[in-house]
Amino acid sequence: GAGVSQTPSNKVTEKGKYVELRCDPISGHTALYWYRQSLGQGPEFLIYFQGTGAADDSGLPNDRFFAVRPEGSVSTLKIQRTERGDSAVYLCASSFGLWETQYFGPGTRLLVL
Amino acid sequence: KQEVTQIPAALSVPEGENLVLNCSFTDSAIYNLQWFRQDPGKGLTSLLLIQSSQREQTSGRLNASLDKSSGRSTLYIAASQPGDSATYLCAVGRRDMRFGAGTRLTVKP
Numbered sequence: 001g002a003g004v005s006q007t008p009s010n011k012v013t014e015k016g017k018y019v020e021l022r023c024d025p026i027s028g029h030t031a032l033y034w035y036r037q038s039l040g041q042g043p044e045f046l047i048y049f050q051g052t053g054a055a056d057d058s059g060l061p062n063d064r065f066f067a068v069r070p071e072g073s074v075s076t077l078k079i080q081r082t083e084r085g086d087s088a089v090y091l092c093a094s095s096f097g098l099w100e101t102q103y104f105g106p107g108t109r110l111l112v113l
Numbered sequence: 114k115q116e117v118t119q120i121p122a123a124l125s126v127p128e129g130e131n132l133v134l135n136c137s138f139t140d141s142a143i144y145n146l147q148w149f150r151q152d153p154g155k156g157l158t159s160l161l162l163i164q165s166s167q168r169e170q171t172s173g174r175l176n177a178s179l180d181k182s183s184g185r186s187t188l189y190i191a192a193s194q195p196g197d198s199a200t201y202l203c204a205v206g207r208r209d210m211r212f213g214a215g216t217r218l219t220v221k222p
């Protein structure tokens with residue numbers, strides 16, 4: 001079956017702009033996670049959803065970052081007033097339940113100029 | 114805060130060699146530990162998941178062990194192949210997983 005998909009695969013934007021990154025989880029997976037991976041580092045947890053609600057958003061670095069999952073399926077990570085330091089690969093994962101193996105998408109590579 | 118460290122950062126071996134990758138974590142109160150593989154420009158692929166009550170897991174040529182008391186896990190790869198070349202990441206936790214920086218493995222033909 002289809003895996004986790006993320007769009008766009010690459011995004012180049014200018015400092016100060018607003019961006020949205022989309023994640024389509026595996027069908028039937030109730031839990032969804034966002035991570036950020038900088039070059040040469042492991043992924044860093046940002047937020048996870050169980051259903052429609054953000055169960056833990058403690059990893060979001062500041063209030064410029066926000067994520068939604070209005071219907072309990074697709075999720076959008078929103079970044080306001082982007083900064084060069086936001087440049088990274090943003091990974092999305094989903095799992096059948098909170099305790100299950102997480103399946104990762106290919107990521108969105110964000111470059112802020 | 115949980116800290117995860119992976120040693121070595123990079124490893125190059127000839128094809129056919131057996132090898133061990135190391136992962137250490139600072140807080141032994143973990144729910145599970147997972148090993149992932151990441152190919153350049155790609156997402157992560159789960160290789161093995163070890164529950165906190167387990168000592169090891171095996172899949173094909175891969176064997177992962179877990180010693181919670183010492184805060185360590187190892188990933189053993191038998192008879193390495195060029196196709197095993199990738200970055201291997203370990204992660205601990207439940208929902209908010211904490212990752213190490215990874216070991217970049219190169220298997221030379």
